[in-house]
Amino acid sequence: MSEKLNEKKWLIIFSIFLILITSLPYFIGFELAKTNDSQFSGFIFGVEDGNSYIAKMLLGQKGDWLFRTPFTAYEQKGFLAFFPYIILGKLASSPDNHVQLIILFHMFRCLGIFFLVFEINSFMKLFLSSLPLQRTAVLISCIGGGLGWISIIALKNIPLEFYSPESFGFLSLFGLPHLCFSRGLMLRSFRMIISPGKDIFNFDRKITSGIYLFLSGLFQPLNIPLGWILIGTWKLYNLVSNKEYKLKDIFMDLFFYLLIPLPFFLYNAFMFLFDPFLSSWESQNIIKSPQPLEYFFAYGFGYFCLIYSTFILKNKPKSKTFLIIWSVLLPVLVYLPINLQRRLADGFWIVLSIFITLFIYSINKPFWRWVLIGFSCLSTIFLFIGSITAVQNHEAPIFQSNDLIKIFNRINEEGKINDVVLAPYSISNILPGYIPMRVVTGHGPESKNLKEIDLFIDRFSQGSVSDEQMQLFFQQFDIRFVIFDASSPGIHNFEDYFLEEKLFENSHFSLYQLNIDEDL
Numbered sequence: 001m002s003e004k005l006n007e008k009k010w011l012i013i014f015s016i017f018l019i020l021i022t023s024l025p026y027f028i029g030f031e032l033a034k035t036n037d038s039q040f041s042g043f044i045f046g047v048e049d050g051n052s053y054i055a056k057m058l059l060g061q062k063g064d065w066l067f068r069t070p071f072t073a074y075e076q077k078g079f080l081a082f083f084p085y086i087i088l089g090k091l092a093s094s095p096d097n098h099v100q101l102i103i104l105f106h107m108f109r110c111l112g113i114f115f116l117v118f119e120i121n122s123f124m125k126l127f128l129s130s131l132p133l134q135r136t137a138v139l140i141s142c143i144g145g146g147l148g149w150i151s152i153i154a155l156k157n158i159p160l161e162f163y164s165p166e167s168f169g170f171l172s173l174f175g176l177p178h179l180c181f182s183r184g185l186m187l188r189s190f191r192m193i194i195s196p197g198k199d200i201f202n203f204d205r206k207i208t209s210g211i212y213l214f215l216s217g218l219f220q221p222l223n224i225p226l227g228w229i230l231i232g233t234w235k236l237y238n239l240v241s242n243k244e245y246k247l248k249d250i251f252m253d254l255f256f257y258l259l260i261p262l263p264f265f266l267y268n269a270f271m272f273l274f275d276p277f278l279s280s281w282e283s284q285n286i287i288k289s290p291q292p293l294e295y296f297f298a299y300g301f302g303y304f305c306l307i308y309s310t311f312i313l314k315n316k317p318k319s320k321t322f323l324i325i326w327s328v329l330l331p332v333l334v335y336l337p338i339n340l341q342r343r344l345a346d347g348f349w350i351v352l353s354i355f356i357t358l359f360i361y362s363i364n365k366p367f368w369r370w371v372l373i374g375f376s377c378l379s380t381i382f383l384f385i386g387s388i389t390a391v392q393n394h395e396a397p398i399f400q401s402n403d404l405i406k407i408f409n410r411i412n413e414e415g416k417i418n419d420v421v422l423a424p425y426s427i428s429n430i431l432p433g434y435i436p437m438r439v440v441t442g443h444g445p446e447s448k449n450l451k452e453i454d455l456f457i458d459r460f461s462q463g464s465v466s467d468e469q470m471q472l473f474f475q476q477f478d479i480r481f482v483i484f485d486a487s488s489p490g491i492h493n494f495e496d497y498f499l500e501e502k503l504f505e506n507s508h509f510s511l512y513q514l515n516i517d518e519d520l
Contacts, residue, residue, distance in 0.1 A: 003131065007121075010135060015117045018142060019110045021384070022174045026106060029391045029398065038399040041430075042102035044387045045163075045175060047397040052443050054433035056082045057101045060089030062417060062436045069281075070432035071443040073420045073477040076277050080267065083218055084108075084178055098434050105177070112180030113173050117142065119184035120350060123191055127317035127354050133361055136373065141353035142169045145379035146298035152382060160290065160298040161379035162386075166346040167298055170380045174387075182219035183347050186227055189213040193231050193257060194319055206253060210260030217261050221268050222343050224261045226333070231257065233329060234322045277448060282339065285445035289334040289341040302352030303327070305359035313362055323351050400430055403508045408434040410504040411481050414513055422474075423483035424461065425454055440477055463490035467497045474514075482512040 025044050033040040043050030055070050064086060066078030088108055092100040120141050124134045145168050148159025165171035165179050172179040192199060192209035199208040217224040235250045272278045289295070306327055309316055317323060326348060333344035360372050391398060404427065411421060412435040420438045421431060428442030441447045441454055456473060459465045461484065465473075470493075473479070484491050486508050494512070504511040 007131060007134075011118055011121055011138075012114075014135075014138070014142075015114045018113050018117065018173055022113070023106065023110070025384075025387045025391050028388065032391065032394055033399060036394060036399070037402050038394070039098075039402060039405055041398055041400055042105065043175060044391055044398060045171070048429050048443065050175065051397075051429050051433045052446065053082075053085055053105060054098070054101050056085040057089030057092065057104065058097070058433060058436055060086035061092045061097065061101070069443070069446040070418075070436070070438045071428070071441070071446040072277070072448045073438050073440050074277055074280075074448045077275060079271055079275070079278060080264075081221075082178075084181070101433070109173075109175065109177040109180070112177035112184075116169075116173070116180040116184040119187050123187045123350065124354065126191060126194055126319055127323065128357065129318065133357050136360065137350075137353045137357040140356055140373065140376050141350045142173060143380045144168075144349075144353060144356070144373075144376040145170070147301055147379075148297050149378040149382055151294070151297045152379075157294070159379055160294055162383055164342055164345070166343050168349045170383065178219045179346070182216045182223050185212045185216035185219065186223045186347060187350070189216060189227055189257070190231065190322075193253065194322060196253075207256045207260075210256035210258070213257060214261040214264055217264055220343075220346070221265070222340055223346060224265045226344055226346060227261075228258065229333070230322075230326055230329065234325050237321065237325060280448045281445050284447075284450060286339045287342045288339070289345075295331075295334070299330075299348075299352060302349075302356055305355040306352065308362075309355050309358045313358060317354055317358065323354060326351050397426065397429075401508065403506045404430065405434065406506060407483055407504060407509050407511050410511060411435060411437060411513075414503065415480060419480040420477050421481040421483060422457070422460075422477075422479045424457060424485065427483055437481075440479075460494075461485070461488040461490045463488075463493045465490075465493075467493075470494070470497055480513065480515075482514070484510045484512075486510055 026040075026042065029040040029042075029044065041047055041050065042054070052071065056067065059067065059070070064078075067081040067083075067086065068076040068078050088104055089101065091104055117138065121134060121138050124137045124141075128134045128137055145161040146159070148161040151157045151159045160167045161170070163171075165176050172183065189209045189212035192205035192212065196205050199205045213224055213227045216227070231254065235254060238245050239247065239250060272282050306324070310320070310324070330345065330348050334341050336344065356372075356376065360369050363369055363372070408431055411419075411431075415435075415437060417436045418438055420440065421428070422440060423431065425441050428439035428447075430442075431437060431439055432442070439447075441450060441457060444450060447453065456465065456469070460470065460473075481503075482494065484494075486505070488510075491510060498512075498514055501512075502510055503513040
């Protein structure tokens with residue numbers, strides 16, 4: 001068997017292994033839901049965001065092409081965002097629409113695993129010469145982690161490996177397919193610049209580098225400026241360090257890399273600056289980096305391996321300058337004064353995986369190599385065991401009550417597309433993934449004026465809002481349905497004011513339908 005065929009065979013087997021391992025907790029979840037009075041959400045971590053991805057797919061299924069979040073009733077113009085999920089939703093059809101959407105999501109995730117594994121391997125080949133080193137680096141980049149497991153044991157902290165898919169690799173493979181594709185495409189764009197020549201269909205890599213960065217931006221818009229910063233800094237370093245390299249060479253090398261993604265970058269910048277809803281979204285979408293100590297546990301060993309490789313080992317990575325520049329920029333990037341700081345670590349673990357692999361192979365005894373690889377995977381092992389435990393507990397929000405789903409089905413029978421439903425936050429987060437209706441709360445970044453609206457809903461449920469406040473709120477958002485927890489004290493005030501009868505009721509929830517014009 002040729003080395004190239006052997007390499008592809010290993011990548012396919014490893015990808016299938018990752019798919020099977022990451023799919024096991026979801027399979028358990030669906031099986032448990034069959035024997036209990038509930039439905040499996042399809043997600044085990046980040047369930048709130050997971051529900052929002054299904055809601056975005058439902059937008060596409062009902063005919064939308066632009067993104068208008070169903071998690072608010074404020075006016076929206078439509079925005080080119082979450083396009084892959086909107087397109088994916090168009091592959092679904094009724095009945096059993098929600099289950100179809102979840103299955104499509106996980107098929108997309110499996111495809112993303114294959115794509116990312118192959119792209120990481122191609123990226124590794126730029127820096128590592130031997131097949132064993134490349135395979136080890138791919139393994140560590142996909143399922144490895146830092147020393148977060150020490151943070152769990154000693155400090156009882158939740159490490160970055162458990163909640164930051166940008167900082168490591170496993171979480172993206174486990175449940176965030178758009179990050180698999182965005183990261184793989186960004187790495188591919190880097191590869192086109194670092195190793196110029198001809199790409200597929202004999203295109204110049206200088207051109208396709210810009211296409212790949214643009215496509216990466218469709219999945220994760222922040223990857224466009226991240227790619228520009230990393231490649232631009234590396235090229236400027238080459239300009240300073242190489243007297244034969246001229247400014248015009250940078251211009252020629254990066255012309256298409258900058259030009260092709262530029263319109264999409266400017267479109268995003270313009271919309272977030274001048275669109276009222278998107279400005280609100282940006283102000284609420286806060287993903288700050290944790291304290292430096294957490295990054296020390298996450299990346300400290302990797303940086304040690306980088307220093308060891310740079311100053312002691314003779315077997316240094318090829319083209320190491322780009323990797324070192326990325327490593328130097330990382331602490332600056334993750335603490336830039338923007339709301340999405342943590343996102344700028346995207347893909348960096350792959351860099352450290354290269355240096356960790358070099359350190360591991362500087363050890364002559366295979367047994368100790370495997371011990372180090374095992375230690376690198378400890379945080380992921382803890383995370384995976386925790387996910388199995390979480391799904392076996394059979395609790396919300398991983399599982400959703402059938403009583404609640406019956407409420408959604410009744411609304412779908414009685415209402416129209418984009419009708420507005422008033423419900424508590426937890427219910428509102430689930431509803432738009434099941435039926436094509438809007439809510440006024442339910443998702444941190446996407447629900448405009450979230451704090452004020454949640455405060456009103458809490459007071460409304462407790463029966464402590466006046467008739468006038470109810471009237472103004474219901475008129476402002478054109479509320480057509482109201483879902484109460486069955487024990488909410490506010491039900492009586494609502495019934496007295498709107499003179500409404502229950503449309504549907506079960507042991508946990510009460511549903512009302514109302515027509516504002518008639519009631520007021």
